[in-house]
Amino acid sequence: MSSRRDAPRWVVYSCGKTNEHLPGMNMSSNAMRIPSVDALLRDESAAPLIDTYGRRAVTDAIREDLTMLRTGAGGFDSDSISILGRVEGLLEDSAAPSLKRVFNLTGTVIHTNLGRAPLPEVAADAMHEAAMGAVNLEYDLDKGRRGDRDAHLEDLICELTGAEAATVVNNNAAAVLLTLSALARRREVPVSRGELIEIGGSFRMPDIMKSAGVKLVEVGTTNRTHAKDYEGAMSARTAMIMKVHMANYRIEGFTAEVEEKTLADIAHRHGVPFVVDLGSGTLTDFERLGLPHEPTPMQALATGADIVTFSGDKLLGGPQAGIICGRKDLVAKIRKNPMKRALRLGKVSIAGLSAVLSLYRDPDRLEQRLPVLRLLTRDAVEIEAQARRLMRPVLDALGGAFSVQVVACQSQVGSGALPVEQLPSWGLALTPSSGGRGKVLDRLAAKLRGLPKPVIGRIADGALLLDLRCLAPGDEQEFVEQLLSGDKGET
Numbered sequence: 401m402s403s404r405r406d407a408p409r410w411v412v413y414s415c416g417k418t419n420e421h422l423p424g425m426n427m428s429s430n431a432m433r434i435p436s437v438d439a440l441l442r443d444e445s446a447a448p449l450i451d452t453y454g455r456r457a458v459t460d461a462i463r464e465d466l467t468m469l470r471t472g473a474g475g476f477d478s479d480s481i482s483i484l485g486r487v488e489g490l491l492e493d494s495a496a497p498s499l500k501r502v503f504n505l506t507g508t509v510i511h512t513n514l515g516r517a518p519l520p521e522v523a524a525d526a527m528h529e530a531a532m533g534a535v536n537l538e539y540d541l542d543k544g545r546r547g548d549r550d551a552h553l554e555d556l557i558c559e560l561t562g563a564e565a566a567t568v569v570n571n572n573a574a575a576v577l578l579t580l581s582a583l584a585r586r587r588e589v590p591v592s593r594g595e596l597i598e599i600g601g602s603f604r605m606p607d608i609m610k611s612a613g614v615k616l617v618e619v620g621t622t623n624r625t626h627a628k629d630y631e632g633a634m635s636a637r638t639a640m641i642m643k644v645h646m647a648n649y650r651i652e653g654f655t656a657e658v659e660e661k662t663l664a665d666i667a668h669r670h671g672v673p674f675v676v677d678l679g680s681g682t683l684t685d686f687e688r689l690g691l692p693h694e695p696t697p698m699q700a701l702a703t704g705a706d707i708v709t710f711s712g713d714k715l716l717g718g719p720q721a722g723i724i725c726g727r728k729d730l731v732a733k734i735r736k737n738p739m740k741r742a743l744r745l746g747k748v749s750i751a752g753l754s755a756v757l758s759l760y761r762d763p764d765r766l767e768q769r770l771p772v773l774r775l776l777t778r779d780a781v782e783i784e785a786q787a788r789r790l791m792r793p794v795l796d797a798l799g800g801a802f803s804v805q806v807v808a809c810q811s812q813v814g815s816g817a818l819p820v821e822q823l824p825s826w827g828l829a830l831t832p833s834s835g836g837r838g839k840v841l842d843r844l845a846a847k848l849r850g851l852p853k854p855v856i857g858r859i860a861d862g863a864l865l866l867d868l869r870c871l872a873p874g875d876e877q878e879f880v881e882q883l884l885s886g887d888k889g890e891t
């Protein structure tokens with residue numbers, strides 16, 4: 401009996417958990433030599449750390465390191481210099497923001513997971529300016545009284561789309577939700593079965609309709625929907641006809657969809673609005689830029705749409721936002737809906753969106769001034785030359801463990817826009833010099849993701865492919881320098 405009772409006590413002491421409560425019981429000779437927290441804080445090399453990170457954070461980090469030393473993880477030096485060196489590392493790690501710039505070499509230009517459209521400098525400047533102080537966000541400077549935040553964007557959107565009125569929310573999903581909620585709550589909305597899509601991040605059209613309190617009436621079939629299907633679905637409970645732009649997939653073969661003009665006519669004959677969710681809305685003629693055709697809000701409105709919604713950060717090339725424009729009475733109703741308050745756009749985004757929309761006033765220089773268009777229209781010959789320039793330094797950085805080839809590849813627009821079309825591009829294919837491909841490539845990809853400015857490529861056909869379409873020539877040097885300063889080889 402007694403030996404059994406003794407055993408657990410011995411275990412408790414030896415694991416050191418009770419160190420601080422039982423002074424002297426468990427001090428190894430190593431622990432005796434560990435400097436105190438106070439002594440470390442007074443050490444001259446602690447001063448710059450306290451300056452940068454604050455006393456509280458330095459104290460916590462020292463405690464963390466001392467705990468590690470005392471619990472004897474082993475192999476660590478317990479002199480002040482070593483401790484404070486590790487403490488600096490801890491502080492650096494915990495102070496680094498989680499959100500950081502990366503190199504998008506995935507080949508997908510508008511990559512939702514990588515933050516979509518890069519903004520032009522004029523927009524970034526405007527956002528910085530708005531962020532730094534008070535602005536007349538909802539203040540009418542002429543009248544000296546409360547104003548409306550939409551006022552900063554409405555005229556510009558109307559000018560560029562031909563709409564009578566416009567309002568803006570946090571993203572296009574919010575624009576759809578708000579439009580449905582304001583115009584169709586507790587009523588029915590017919591939508592083609594071919595348009596009941598899921599957009600990335602599990603945003604499903606049927607679910608959004610349910611959350612808006614709208615009864616979805618499915619019409620037609622997945623591949624074919626006819627005007628008579630819509631006609632048959634119209635009733636006294638119908639609130640609107642809604643068309644969802646086929647954003648992220650395409651049905652090919654034996655298909656039929658009803659023209660927007662016809663849908664608008666059916667809706668108007670039944671006295672209800674025709675609403676179009678365009679998804680990606682560009683405000684410029686894509687064919688003129690040598691890109692595949694993309695429908696625009698002005699075309700949709702001219703064809704008879706009463707309300708059009710689209711994203712701010714897809715093809716438009718601006719910050720995250722959702723734009724709703726169209727008939728004045730309907731926009732007024734949407735703006736008055738209480739949900740608008742919950743979905744409204746912040747001042748920083750309004751400033752950025754306003755700057756981007758202003759660029760559309762000069763369509764001739766748009767593709768030079770708007771990064772998203774600059775990337776989409778980048779000449780394949782130029783990208784190839786860049787790939788040839790970068791081949792050697794990348795090969796040097798990888799230290800012989802990989803072969804590097806200049807390869808032709810295909811970029812995508814991304815974010816559901818123009819799903820089938822691909823853009824001819826060039827990249828570097830990194831292939832392991834010896835076997836073990838899968839794991840070796842995964843490790844290389846992880847290593848590139850671990851760089852100070854992470855490099856994100858894609859693994860395809862036994863190689864790690866870095867599509868260079870989105871590597872701006874001005875960022876090339878930074879890209880190469882951080883690769884070369886990393887340690888070589890052992891991937």
Ligand SMILES: *Cc1c(COP(=O)(O)O)cnc(C)c1O
Pocket residue numbers: 571572573574576599644645646647648677678679680710711712713721722815816
């Ligand atoms: C992308 C998209 C949305 C959602 O827009 P967000 O700006 O991502 O919220 C809605 N509808 C369609 C058709 C889309 O393509």
